[in-house]
Amino acid sequence: MGVCFDCLVVVNGVPDIRACQRVVEPGDTIRFQWGAELPAAQPQKREAAGADHPGADHPGGERPDPAGPDPARPEPHARPPRSDEQSGGSRSAEGEAW
Amino acid sequence: MKVVVVGAGPAGMHAAVAAARGGARVVLVDSAPQAGGQYYRRPPGGTAALPHVFEELRRQPRIEHLPDATVWAMEAVPGGLHRLHVQQGPADAPGRRSMTIEAAALVLATGAYDRVVPFPGWDLPGVYTAGAAQALAKSQRVAVGRRVLVCGTGPFLLPVARSLLAVGAEVAGVLEANAPATCLRGWLRRPAHPWHHRAKAAELAGYAALLARHRVPYRPRTAVIAAHGTDHVEAVTTARLDPDWNPVPGSERRFAVDAVCVGHGFTPQLEPVIAAGCRTRGGFAEVDDRQATSVPGVFAAGELTGIGGADLSAAEGTVAGCAAARHLGHAPDPAREAAARRRVRHWRDFAAALAAAHPVRPGWQTWAADDTLVCRCEEVTVRELRDAVEHHRARGARSLKLLCRVGLGPCQGRICGRNATELADAFLRERGAPPLLDPDAAAKRPLAAPVRLADLATPPTAYEAQEGT
Secondary structure, eight states: OOSSOOSEEEETTEEEEETTTOOOOTTOOEEEOOSOOOOOSSOSSOOOTTTTSTTOOSOOOOOOOTTOSOOOOOOTTTOOOOTTOOOOOOHHHHHHHO | OOEEEEOOSHHHHHHHHHHHHTTOOEEEEOSSSSSSTTTTOOSTTOOTTOOHHHHHHHHOTTEEEETTEEEEEEEEETTTEEEEEEEESSTTOTTOEEEEEEESEEEEOOOEEEOOOOOTTTTSTTEEEHHHHHHHHHHHOOOSOSEEEEEEESTTHHHHHHHHHHTTOEEEEEEEOSOHHHHHHHHHSSOOOHHHHHHHHHHHHHHHHHHHHTTOOEETTEEEEEEEOSSSOOEEEEEEBOTTOOBOTTOOEEEEOSEEEEEEOEEEOOHHHHHTTOOEETTEEOOOTTOBOSSTTEEEOGGGGOOOOHHHHHHHHHHHHHHHHHHTTOOOOHHHHHHHHHHHHHHHHHHHHHHHHSOOOGGGGGTSOTTSEEETTTTEEHHHHHHHHHTSOOOSHHHHHHHHOTTOSTTTTTTTHHHHHHHHHHHHHHTTOOOOSOGGGGGOOSSSSOOOHHHHHSOOEEHHHHHTO
16 A cells, blocks of 8 residues: 555645555645646645654644646546636646656 | 664564564654554544554654655665655645655565455445455445455455455355365375464354354355446346456356455565665565575565565564664664574464465456456557557567556556466467566655655755754
8 A cells, every 4th residue: 555646636726645655634624636736825724743742842834836727637527627727737747756 | 773663563563572682773654643553443543452563663762653654765875774664644745744764774564455356346336355444444434345256365365354344244155266276286285284274273263153153155266357336336246266366257257236345366566676776586585594685784574575464474573673773783683583483483374385385377368358348547448458459469578668658646556466467478478479578667766655846846954853863
């Protein structure tokens, strides 16, 4: 478990979180992720990385992405785009990023 | 000067304890929130029936355990050291604690993950790896379905069925793809040590009694060859198999289930082994009788060296931990080390028999249809893979990737690498061409885990500086 990356979800506005690996925290906002997404410009909640982690005294928090519009691509199975996402973006763009 | 152990399953825990006992300082890096690996996976804070090694791990002052810590890259640095790049914090979160750790001796014990061969519908929600179903049951007490079929090959399917029953799922059956004759020949290949007879026969009897009590049928030479459903698994087609795993025509049957757990053996998590430049053999880390790899100061233990279960892993871990401590000039207890090496030799026989008894046979290649996905990340079908070989003349794993994008998605070929390689080899064989030139290319991943660009741009802190050493 943790190797296939098929279960990626958006947690508190941050995409690409493996649902099978992440432990839920009270107050987390979680939704499905359709294809490649950039982090929300205004995260719903601070992603306090390691806030309750032993020895983690580093500054947590996500970095709001300055890149602007969210080039979320439609899920390849032609699921209708949801109201909070835009269509567009190329299929290969994601692959190259890895 | 310290030993760094990567992975805190049975092998890594025993390696850390053995090295620390021998006098070395140890940093134990593990991606899970608590030590134990898949074998001792349990709900958060659970301590029921844990062996002594957990207690020793906690009390040993020379061991620093870093939980929730992912090694995403490794490099050799001057002076024979290995530098590990680590992120620590909640899984995949941005802004995790970012650090580098330098190891004078390294024990790699990252274990293995399930292999699943593709069949029509294997990408439907509700199809789980056997290991994932077990992990969810053990750590979160979640049953992946109400009526579940467990299929694949190997004795690991039995504890998976037990875990499912323990969380209230109905197990519709356990399907073992290999024929009893194959299994028997494998187990009789080597004269099994009495040790295995006693320990494993008792374990097997326990599983047989459990399945009988819950009226779970166990079917050899049978497999799930297709899963059906629109948004989720609703039913599966099973078939009888010949010894090469080709479905016997007319033997197909349909079962209504809402989840399927599949496990066709295991693939070792080789990234750190390859990153350290260690030699591999047959897809596993090559080690000598001290668990030393081909790179001085780097040791490997557990499923990385061959699939043999928790007992073999623990014994290999102890040997590797002692060897790592000695590499740093310490003097671990020779009697304890010799005893562990004896256990390794015994359990290696068991591992060899296991591999012979539960092979993955090439007939699985006939289960997939032309439009079955081989690579789920990049949505590459069997037909596209075949086109890359037949029309675009891919002759190596690298050109195969570039011609049809197989293995280039987020999982980096962890799920599809071996399947794609074996399918491509079969297509090449049909055309009388030699097999792929670089079959190991699928396992090369310079980044062992995805890293966010912002995190990559943030300079890491040296672990040594944080610790003041």
